[in-house]
Amino acid sequence: MLGALARKVFGTPNDRKVKTTRPLVAQINALEDQFSGLSDEALVEKTREFQKRAQGGESLDALLPEAFANCREAARRALGLRAFDVQLLGGIFLHQGNIAEMKTGEGKTLVATFPAYLNALSGKGVHVVTVNDYLAKRDAEWMSKVFSQLGLTTGVVYPFQPEAEKRTAYAADVTYATNNELGFDYLRDNMKGSIEEMVQRGHNFAIVDEVDSILIDEARTPLIISGPSQDRSELYVTLNQFIPQLAEEAFKLDEKSRNATFTEEGNDVLERLLSDAGVLPEGQTLYDPESTTIVHHANQALRAHKLFLRDQHYIVRDDEIVLIDEFTGRMMKGRRLSDGLHQAIEAKEGVKIQPENVTLASVTFQNYFRLYDKLAGMTGTAATEAEEFAEIYKLGVVEVPTNRPIARQDEHDRVYRTGAEKYAAVIEAIKEANAKGQPMLVGTTSIEKSEMLSEMLKKAGIAHNVLNARQHEAEAQIVADAGKPGMVTIATNMAGRGTDIQLGGNVEMKVMEALKADPEANPDELRARIEAEHAEDKRKVLEAGGLYVLATERHESRRIDNQLRGRSGRQGDPGRSLFFLSLDDDLMRIFGSERLDKVLSTLGMKEGEAIVHPWVNKSLERAQSKVEARNFDIRKQLLKFDDVMNDQRKAIFSQRREIMETNEVGEVAADMRHQLIDDLIDTHMPPRSYPEQWDIEGLREAVRERLNMDLPLADWAEEEGVDQELMAERIEKASDDYMAEKAQGFGAETMSQIEKQVLLQMIDQKWRDHLVTLEHLRSVVGFRGYAQRDPLSEYKTESFQLFESLLDGLRGDVTQQLARIRPLTEAERAEMMAKVTKQQQAPAEAKPEAEATPGGEVTAEAPGFDESDPATWGNPSRNDPCPCGSGKKFKHCHGAI
Template identity: 75%
Template sequence: MLGMGTLAKKVFGTPNDRKVKATRPIVQKINDLEPEFEKLTDEQLKEKTEELATRAMKGESLDALLPEAFANCREAAKRALGLRAFDVQLMGGIFLHQGNISEMKTGEGKTLVATFPAYLNALTGKGVHVVTVNDYLAKRDAEWMANVFGALGLTTGVVYPQQPAAEKKEAYACDVTYATNNELGFDYLRDNMKSELSEMFQRKHNFAIVDEVDSILIDEARTPLIISGPSQDRSDLYTAIDRIIPDMTDDMFTKDEKQRQVTFTDAGNEFLESQLHARGLLPEDQTLYEPESTTVVHHVNQALRAHKLFQKDKDYIVRNGEVVLIDEFTGRMMAGRRLSEGLHQAIEAKEGVQIQPENVTLAQVTFQNYFRLYDKLSGMTGTAATEAEEFQEIYGLGVVEVPTNRPIARVDDDDAVYRTTAEKYAAIVETIKEAHAKGQPILVGTTSIEKSESLSDLLKQAGLPHNVLNARQHEQEAQIVADAGKLGAITIATNMAGRGTDIKLGGNVEFKIMEAIAADPDADPEAIREKIEAAHEADEKKVKEAGGLFVLATERHESRRIDNQLRGRSGRQGDPGRSSFFLSLEDDLMRIFGSERLDKVLSSLGMKEGEAIIHPWVNKSLERAQAKVEGRNFDMRKQVLKFDDVMNDQRKLVFSQRMEIMEAKDLSEITADMRSQVIDDIVTQYIPPKTYADQWDGEGLYAAVLENLNIDVPVIEWVAEEGVDDEVIAERLEEKADEFMAAKAEAFGPETMRSIEKQVLLQTIDAKWREHLLTLEHLRSVVGFRGYAQRDPLNEYKTEAFQLFQSMLDSLRVGVTQTLSRIRPLTEQEQSEQFAEIRRQMAEQAGAAAPADDAAPAPAAAPAPAPVAPSPDALPAGANPDDPSTWGDVGRNSPCPCGSGKKFKHCHGALV
């Protein structure tokens, strides 16, 4: 008997069916327009773009323009690439334009699908970002799809790391820009550290299409993007602590692999205390429980985590003397990513490589909060349905499953569960041998580099030729994946290595042709193509007869999505295929999260060695375990986001203030308001309201006025006057301060003064924001303990973060007022002394190798160095002292051309 839910679905269809059905009339409209667009010349396709863009600018909705735009784009793609989009691809494009996630199986042509909504939304002239998981895919897709956009009269750009500034700016100005999520996030942070609008790269965040959306918005969203600068070097401390850990026995700590935490037992604390005392790392009269010991305890804890929770070749590899992290989901190297809070340094000490100094955060943002900046967001992937709740709750994105162009013909076996790892691997090798004997290509999925290499050793012993693809072979990734569908090929890959590259049965024709042409450049390319295509057709037929691509997984992942991605590599576009999962009770997922009942059931069955249990019930049990882990991971990400949202509101406010300052021509009103507020605050501090005159602190007020406003006025006499009150004193101070600053502006000249105010404001905001980020980091690390006092850590964090933000704004006002009150033009004698010093330094540098950036101690600067009209010989010909873009290349240790008297790296160079 059918359940109520099942019956309702049969009658009314699922919500997903209804969404798909709703797009069919639109797809029909696009198809009806096809004959009309086929008649257009190449030039007329571009003219059509201009017409549609004009209509969009005049206010016609993009939804109304969609059928014509999609028809135009389909025709351009057909001519430029020889690919005619299927109806299901148009559907996927419609869902993307509506701000949804289109779940499309592997091989359904997602790269082409993205061109439709990208083209439609680019008609507004606000730019579209297409986001990919790595630089290779960003460049490949941009190069490939530029043919389509070019045929439509649109420009295409690609953004990548270490790109020249002019080229990057041009790429962002294009109609469609391809980039990785990391580079977009970092450019956003860098833009908000710039001091000139002309130096910023990104425009407004209009519309983004995120490819492999689950990988970017969920897997990678666990860790924020951080721009940091080095702090003091403490490598001796890490090394000394690292020597203690190997002597610790198992009874001295407990390990929680679920939470990835380690804690010391009482025996561990006693051992550590004696060792730290003996090595001089802890004073004799100090215990580990005292507040002064916090730093040492923190670093000991990180060293223990480095030894007991982080495994070489699984969590990281050592390459060229550096510890490089491995992405647990893709098996890819994350070059440039470092663990925070001294953990990366602890791993470097463990591996005996050079220890890089810990960093202080200069700017940070989570992927969640970066992508929520876009007015409209959409995404594509083969697997999103299992995380639909998270996409909806965090990003407001709906997930729509787009039907496949051809029915799926892949056979999905039930999981085979073995008692031990050894039995499992023996069965895997046997299965590979059988499939290889009939010429079936096999893709073997593993969860770590270590496991892929140990399986590779087993296959070598069995005499089976194979390719291994993991983070060590990152560069050849696309080539190895393209070959994975060849007749009899065996490819071992970590999880989702090679994502974005199709595995075609019989191998990749284009790769084969490129290889053949490169090997014999004199041969006729057309003849080579014909020969290879004929051979490929025969190979493809044999592979299909052998059963298509066989995906063999050696373990279940924590997330069902990752397993589905691996499974989805087989059976593309209706091809035959097969997928099997081989598990053992010793696998991490089974050991940490699996049910103990399963182990008891298997034991009671009295299974013989090498036997496996295969039953749909086992699949269900495993899926429940995975769903539990997914739920826990979602809760963790949600918690991180709740804390980051507090900082995000502050970040948005600070960044928008910076933008207003950079756009403003005259900031004298803002600085005057700040000065007025500082005066009110110091008057209130030393002449509290509703107090008697004998309680006022005239001397304290005089010292504060001198320190903050740099004016010497008879405050003590004013305070002693009969009938005077706090308001009168505040008015007099404001009048004197305004006169003092007006005289200063006259001495500098109005234009120079406006430029100085802008730079002082920006530099002070940046410095205060960096200090604030560090304070919030420390607050975040300790606020969790408030839970023990029955107080909600998140509410505590919100309250204290707000108070800290208030005090940051107060100190910002004081900082700006103090700096502006102290700057002054240099006298002629000071100028000539400064330039004599510059020439002396230049002569020294010419005579000897220049020291490292921070090798030489900086010369003592006079208090409050002041901007000065620079001497002509300090600047290149035609340079404008108020316009940094005209200064050319300035040495980091050279005096700043603005005339502040500071080194360039501490002045304008600090903001670049």
């Protein structure tokens, strides 16, 4: 009561933010006449003037009013759109590094151009991030008209883009891309062999569209670049045959945490089946340490069968399992589940089983987007997750007022006893609205449910469109038609992303369709006719009550429900939203439907009756907020573990970059060699030990193996006055002379390149091995909790020790590899060229074995090259022939990502 009164008197914190920003909008409006009088060339001249001022030290905040006024005028000329004051407000909040919550239809795509233009003046580039490739391309094409009017360049990044084109796109002033492609390019860049091959040029400012979807929903899963590992297809197939044979008491399902485990009884049955099939060796049980891999894959097979449902979590297309994004309903082509779970689903569906992968590089979206100097975001629904945005990304959420008051009626949920009663009521509601010509958007939570409802509507004789992952390509067209009179559109929760539902239909889409059908038609006459038809259609829809959003279930997240609701009532249009629920729905079933069922039974509700009350809405929202809180905890936990790895990732990536940027890596290699010598001395001639305790023979062997030198260490050790320090100095001098002689043989420039390649190869190889080790550590460290030890602290301690051993191993391997390298003799060079020629002429022939001399020295042009060992190939360009000799391009063979 007092809080409500205080808000009336003082306003909310959000109201105060909006109020303090209004004077800036007034300044921009005051400049409008001045900028509208400029010529097209003068607008570009203004941009050049702003760039000089920004790069000369003037703050972007000082430039904001003029820059926004210039951008508004350019947008008016290029697109015929004059930005509303609330759009300028949204742009200002984005520039300040906030999330602007703007309702559907408020023109977020145009809003992003203002802060993007202002921040691009610094010359460091701006990334505009979208949720899918279609929107990235569409927005880039559409908004590039504004940026080119201002004299700026625009780029778009998409999957499988040629490297040169991608580099140009990143070099543009404003670059449009999806979150996945940005993250993967960051990882790929840090696997490249030279600075010239890298495509990204830093992380200055990012504006994230649908920020809640990208930074929250998708942040539970890290981005991983992986390579193939050993093939275990037979194990997946065998385990897949056993799971259907298990009775219900053999396993337990926890739907809340999406987990499945075997009971003791289930373990006994599984053990017997596996022993009979010969998978478990005689005398070995599932509880033995040797059975860890089998137990892991058995658990994944159980999860694949009991928790992953076809047409809900994935679809089968072209003999391939394609995952469905649980938040947007879109297909995630190319994305795979890890730890053998994807293979278990492939075995279940009888499609070709792809081999498991090992991680080559990985990053979470949280840590990728925290690389940016400044971050901002836009969405229609962010307020419910404001705490997470503030805690993880240091982003504030500001609700931007709508241009016109919202006229949509949001009705209380209707709850039915059973799913059958609910769907019967849904069909009746659709019939009723359809009869008066009201367009409807019917929301479902899965493909399966959308297709079931579609069948019901077919039986009822109601024409409709279905929008789900199967109709992904037709999304824009279906959404554009969704506002036509009497149109019924069934959609999974991807409803309308990126394309507004306009009452009466989308004029631009209709004009494009008509021009495709009749290219000879006069565009102006065609547009006039279509606009007249549209005006009549819009009138009919307005009379019928605007767009009716009917949802058949609540989602786990309130944001997804709000996104669906927000499709109706754009720009002050009338509309209506209503949720139909039943006690059979997943959310109701998992979160306390029994109590509600008892209440309904006590009230003596008849079949087909619904309960409608604000209390029901509140209790459901409480259940949703519980799920949101649990998901937040999952993401926080993921981030805590990834932060440990992130410090190591930054250290490795910055080390790689330093090596790529310098032409003099000899000093780095020499430091590593000297450090290795110190370590060898400490091991074999420990400090404060007597000469008789020294292991000189062991030191001689280690020097021979690591430094490729046979030194008279025993003779040196017998000399009077020789101690550890003098021994280290002598070995260092001998190794420096040996490497200097080697460099003379190769030539200084060639030696420098060899050192650089060896360093980069070894860093990559060690980092890959380290990632695999960390994955294994992460999977078992949770059990330390049973011993009253904090898993996160244990993970930090052990991962740090592992990282130190990585650096120690790196010094030893780099030194050993460089010590064994030598130039080819003329005879060896001629023999190698003959082999290459033969290989090119007959690429299908068996691969020749790598050459090595009896002394173990590598005799290839590239240091340590071995066709059968990808770790020795360096960093081939993606369009080069694959070094394995298959005859394919590297990107289609071992370089496939």
